[in-house]
Amino acid sequence: MSEAVNTLEGWFALHDFRSIDWTAWTSAPETERRQALEELKAFMNKWSDVEAGKQGSSAVFTVVGHKADIGFMHLRPTLEELEAVEAEFNKTLFAMYTMQNYSYVSVVELSNYASQAENPEEDPAIQARLKPALPKTKHVCFYPMNKKREGNDNWYMLSMEERRGMMYSHGMIGRSYSGRVTQIITGSVGLDDWEWGVTLFADDPIVFKKLVYEMRFDEVSARFGEFGTFIVGNRMTEERLDEYFAV
Ligand code: VOV
Numbered sequence: 001m002s003e004a005v006n007t008l009e010g011w012f013a014l015h016d017f018r019s020i021d022w023t024a025w026t027s028a029p030e031t032e033r034r035q036a037l038e039e040l041k042a043f044m045n046k047w048s049d050v051e052a053g054k055q056g057s058s059a060v061f062t063v064v065g066h067k068a069d070i071g072f073m074h075l076r077p078t079l080e081e082l083e084a085v086e087a088e089f090n091k092t093l094f095a096m097y098t099m100q101n102y103s104y105v106s107v108v109e110l111s112n113y114a115s116q117a118e119n120p121e122e123d124p125a126i127q128a129r130l131k132p133a134l135p136k137t138k139h140v141c142f143y144p145m146n147k148k149r150e151g152n153d154n155w156y157m158l159s160m161e162e163r164r165g166m167m168y169s170h171g172m173i174g175r176s177y178s179g180r181v182t183q184i185i186t187g188s189v190g191l192d193d194w195e196w197g198v199t200l201f202a203d204d205p206i207v208f209k210k211l212v213y214e215m216r217f218d219e220v221s222a223r224f225g226e227f228g229t230f231i232v233g234n235r236m237t238e239e240r241l242d243e244y245f246a247v
Pocket residue numbers: 005109110111112113114145167170171173174175177178181182183185196198211212215216221225
């Protein structure tokens with residue numbers, strides 16, 4: 001039997017993608033629209049406080065294309081806290097104008113293909129990666145993925161050495177994008193329909209295209225990568241909210 005790689009888990013993640021009922025929104029009375037936006041702003045401020053208190057992190061972004069209009073990525077220490085964020089938000093007036101088109105549940109994951117930390121609980125660099133403040137970049141890209149389990153291309157039948165070698169090459173490509181993109185890999189085996197969620201943050205969306213394309217030629221992606229729906233969006237700030245929702 002092949003040996004499973006050890007993984008470290010950090011905060012739980014919910015990617016929550018919603019479409020806006022624009023017909024209802026544009027025909028709603030102005031006072032109601034204002035109240036709905038005030039509630040959303042209050043939530044965004046609350047989420048900033050959660051981040052400042054190191055009890056989680058949340059990102060809000062608009063989504064380009066039909067898959068959704070607005071997206072939230074929440075990180076929280078427990079699955080219960082994650083559920084509470086979602087349930088609380090669902091009760092807002094703003095949420096009445098949204099429909100949850102898609103969501104993804106996972107947990108921030110680091111594997112030790114590269115190195116084994118002596119005491120990960122005490123290692124500040126590892127803790128910062130397991131419990132990250134989400135980057136405030138202009139753009140976000142999310143997609144779920146699997147590693148193939150077919151015939152000679154079965155990732156889970158490879159030896160640890162073979163997998164480590166391929167992950168090394170993967171990491172080297174990733175590292176050449178250092179400073180231009182930040183990746184947060186969340187594991188979702190047993191939690192959602194795919195094996196990992198990949199969330200990328202960058203100020204230039206072309207970097208998503210370049211990085212993902214370059215990785216397609218790397219063995220671990222070329223032979224074993226299977227990909228779900230890609231979602232790309234722009235960071236929502238309090239300043240941009242009024243403009244985006246203006247009728
Ligand atoms: C900024 C780019 C970047 C960098 C530096 C990077 C580095 C690394 C390292 C060093 C490691 C291993 C240790 C760890 O940290 O877990 C990983 C791990 C992983 N990656 Fe990665 N990855 C990047 C980026 C990056 C992308 C764009 C993708 C999507 C692949 C594609 O084709 O679209 C990806 C996927 C993954 C996955 C699914 C895993 C877990 C695999 C497993 O079997 O466990 N990743 N990754």
